[in-house]
Amino acid sequence: QVQLVESGGGLVQAGGSLRLSCAAxxxxxxxxxxxxxxxxxxxxxxFAAAISRGGGITYYADSVQGRFTISxxxxxxxxxxxxxxxxxxxxxxxxxxxxxxxxxxxxxRSPSYDSWGQGTQVTVSS
Numbered sequence: 863q864v865q866l867v868e869s870g871g872g873l874v875q876a877g878g879s880l881r882l883s884c885a886a887x888x889x890x891x892x893x894x895x896x897x898x899x900x901x902x903x904x905x906x907x908x909f910a911a912a913i914s915r916g917g918g919i920t921y922y923a924d925s926v927q928g929r930f931t932i933s934x935x936x937x938x939x940x941x942x943x944x945x946x947x948x949x950x951x952x953x954x955x956x957x958x959x960x961x962x963x964x965x966x967x968x969x970x971r972s973p974s975y976d977s978w979g980q981g982t983q984v985t986v987s988s
Contacts, residue, residue: 863977864889866958871982874948878986882943884958884979892916892936894977895961895969898943900954900984907957909970911943921969926952948986955981 870882884896897912911932912921920932931944941958959975961968968974 864891864894864960866960866977866979868956868958868979868982871956871984873985873987876948876950876986876988878948879944879946880948880984882945882956882958882982882984884941884943886939886941886960890936891934891939891941891960893962895963896932896934896941897959897961897969897975898930898932898941899957899959899972899975900952901957901981902951902954905954907972909972910956912969913941914964921966923970945984948984950986950988953984953986955983957981 864886865888867885898910899907900910901907913932917934929947934941958979960977961975963974
């Protein structure tokens with residue numbers, strides 16, 4: 863498995879921006895599609911965004927489409943989530959994850975992911 867560590871979370875006002883980073887170690891992430899999931903208090907973990915192994919294909923939840931951008935730098939073994947126009951409902955713990963799945967449906971489902979980070983808190987104030 864690959865080890866993942868998220869960073870970049872924090873407190874931001876509505877309308878603001880944050881960039882999350884996910885640093886990987888142990889294995890190269892070029893063998894994995896990478897995803898970001900989030901979990902708000904009292905809610906189930908939900909898919910936010912994912913990116914294919916080479917970075918050429920990206921996937922987004924409807925709730926973040928047009929506001930979030932996922933990217934990766936395989937040379938740095940790092941994945942990013944640029945978040946803009948943040949809303950209070952974006953408040954959650956954000957998790958980075960790695961999967962060998964290549965299917966459209968699988969890449970959006972948390973059970974498809976083999977490795978997870980510990981999460982980073984994002985809080986958006988109104």
